[in-house]
Amino acid sequence: MKENIMFITKSAIQVINDESFKWKNMKIECGGSLVGIFFNRIPLILYAIDTGTNASQSGGHLVTDHNYQNKMICAIISQYPSALSELHYLGDFHMHPMYFPKMSGTDEQTSKKILHDPIHSNLPALSILITTFDSNGTIEFCPFLAIRDNINDASFNRAKLEVIDENDSNITNVLGRRYVDYRNILEAKEMHESFPHQFNTNSFVNCKIGNARLDKEIDDLRNTFKIDVAIKRADIIFCEMQFEDVKIHIFFPQEFPLNPPTIMFSQGEAEMQEYHPYYAWNSLSSIANLLEDLLVRQLGKEVKKQETSTTIPDERDKK
Numbered sequence: 001m002k003e004n005i006m007f008i009t010k011s012a013i014q015v016i017n018d019e020s021f022k023w024k025n026m027k028i029e030c031g032g033s034l035v036g037i038f039f040n041r042i043p044l045i046l047y048a049i050d051t052g053t054n055a056s057q058s059g060g061h062l063v064t065d066h067n068y069q070n071k072m073i074c075a076i077i078s079q080y081p082s083a084l085s086e087l088h089y090l091g092d093f094h095m096h097p098m099y100f101p102k103m104s105g106t107d108e109q110t111s112k113k114i115l116h117d118p119i120h121s122n123l124p125a126l127s128i129l130i131t132t133f134d135s136n137g138t139i140e141f142c143p144f145l146a147i148r149d150n151i152n153d154a155s156f157n158r159a160k161l162e163v164i165d166e167n168d169s170n171i172t173n174v175l176g177r178r179y180v181d182y183r184n185i186l187e188a189k190e191m192h193e194s195f196p197h198q199f200n201t202n203s204f205v206n207c208k209i210g211n212a213r214l215d216k217e218i219d220d221l222r223n224t225f226k227i228d229v230a231i232k233r234a235d236i237i238f239c240e241m242q243f244e245d246v247k248i249h250i251f252f253p254q255e256f257p258l259n260p261p262t263i264m265f266s267q268g269e270a271e272m273q274e275y276h277p278y279y280a281w282n283s284l285s286s287i288a289n290l291l292e293d294l295l296v297r298q299l300g301k302e303v304k305k306q307e308t309s310t311t312i313p314d315e316r317d318k319k
């Protein structure tokens, strides 16, 4: 990452602005996930997801509502079936009700945890966008990029925010269609909830988008680990694979990717046991990353990993 630039759409700025003003007078923190793509390893925030109604909020803390955030991420993904491999969870935004235009100690700790979570190992940098209000009540946007430093450390760099139009042709190209307005995404989520047969988040994995997502995950597993993956589709979807002497079973819940898969493994003659990494699962997390954590970091295997994500179309065309 040479320059610390962060691109953001006007539409995402609007959501963050509206959220910040909405909670400002109550002096309560608010915030949500940032979803977007990478252009040459520079994050482009396409969407900022609003706080929702079930987050735990006070003047000095915020715990986002994972369920709401995940459903919104799914509602976003479902608009762009052809851009599944380009869309990423990029980071989070939140508001400091008292004037504090920098990252707090807690903000830094949380960011380090996210960056070093194996689920996010494809993420080149974490985008953190803080808003705060000066004594005149003027909003200030404070963007930071967190980059992995050491084993459990990260460096935090103030970034420059560049606002771009969501109807820019580069964005349309990557997304495979014109940018969908955030209000339409909210409506799509509500419609899916009131007409679950049309888009059943309880059986997301069986609908078209859920299937496409699952296919992509399985392709990634085959390519990353050069292994055969056997799939059985019944009430739950079950995948079986063998990497050297390690046998791996993956059970995808009906709510995948809203909820994480269950991964069981055994090495040699040992009993099957469950692998637990899931505290920061979100619906854009990658299963290949989880398996890499299991195989490389926990079991000491060597995996010749191929870059499968974070490529931009220009680069891919040259190969």
Ligand SMILES: [Zn+2]
Pocket (backbone or CB within 6 Å): 094, 095, 096, 103, 104, 107, 130
């Ligand atoms: Zn903070």
